[in-house]
Amino acid sequence: MTELPYQSIPPLPEEINSTNIISRMIDGLGFRYYWGTEGLRTEDIDFRPEKDSRNTLELLGHIYDLAFAANKVLGGNATKKDLSSYIELRKETLILYKDLSDRLREMPDEDLENYNYMGSAQSFPFWYLLNGQIADALTHVGQIVSWRRISGNPQPKGVNVFLGRKS
Template identity: 45%
Template sequence: MKTKSILFIIPLLFMNTSNSQNDQLPYYEIPEYPSEYNEGTVVARMIDGLGFRYYWATEGLRDEDLIFKPSEDARTTEETVDHIYGLAKTILNSALKKPNTASEEPEMTFEEKRATTLKMLKQAADIFRESYDLSKFTMVFQRGENTTEYPFWNQINGPIADALWHCGQVVTHRRSSGNPYNSKASVLTGKVRN
């Protein structure tokens, strides 16, 4: 009887381990770089770098970190995370060739927002990685009857650069609230040191 129970439990443990690995969020480490340089692979790598920085900037944030505000006029860490979420959505919409519209966002916990942001960045990077002509990926903003369109260049100095900037703010905020960034996460190599 004991042997049968053990034989039944062992496969369940492997299934559970397998499922938790499948549920792992993107950007714990940066994916291997492509063998060729082109427009799409370079932008994808920039977004991969952003994803890695965001992953580690937001990993292990506590409630007290999320409400931290360096000054009265500044955003809280959570408000900064919300802003990065919006920037990631803009980056993904460009990759999907969809306009950005003022729409209501579903209520999400911090962990849900973090996971969604990482998945949006990964999806955008994967699309751009397979692309050879970035001029097809404009940024379109629709506000009622008004539509504004920007060339892909604005994606680089706009949402991508802005999100990188704000990841740095999250790192600074968490250090100030007593929960520093994991120093084993190397932004140079995109790997986690042992």
């Protein structure tokens, strides 16, 4: 099996600019997602803290949808897949985030002005991806980390989100 992206965060960009900053946010999200979802057991995947909340597998599906939307809005050409397993959702989500981050690092800042999120009835500038799909995904990754701890399988030891590596 090919190694999945985000076991560690890629090296720092050489310059500070808008696209590199957003790329680094995606890298941080990808790293947190990688380790938050690494080694989930069946009982973790099925876990929901209460009957009206999503279980972990449903959260993984939602995060995939968020990753797909962010990728698509910023020029990605991936095709939406109908995924239902933890392994598939995890792999495809990580690939989408890596593709998006790589593309952002190559994109001139001024290109961001050309991207719009097309909602059901109106268009929104790319800025809404930051407080929308990207921030929402971070929230849901945090839920997964919390829920796996509650179900008795905490995130692997040694994960350092500040440094972006696992010791």
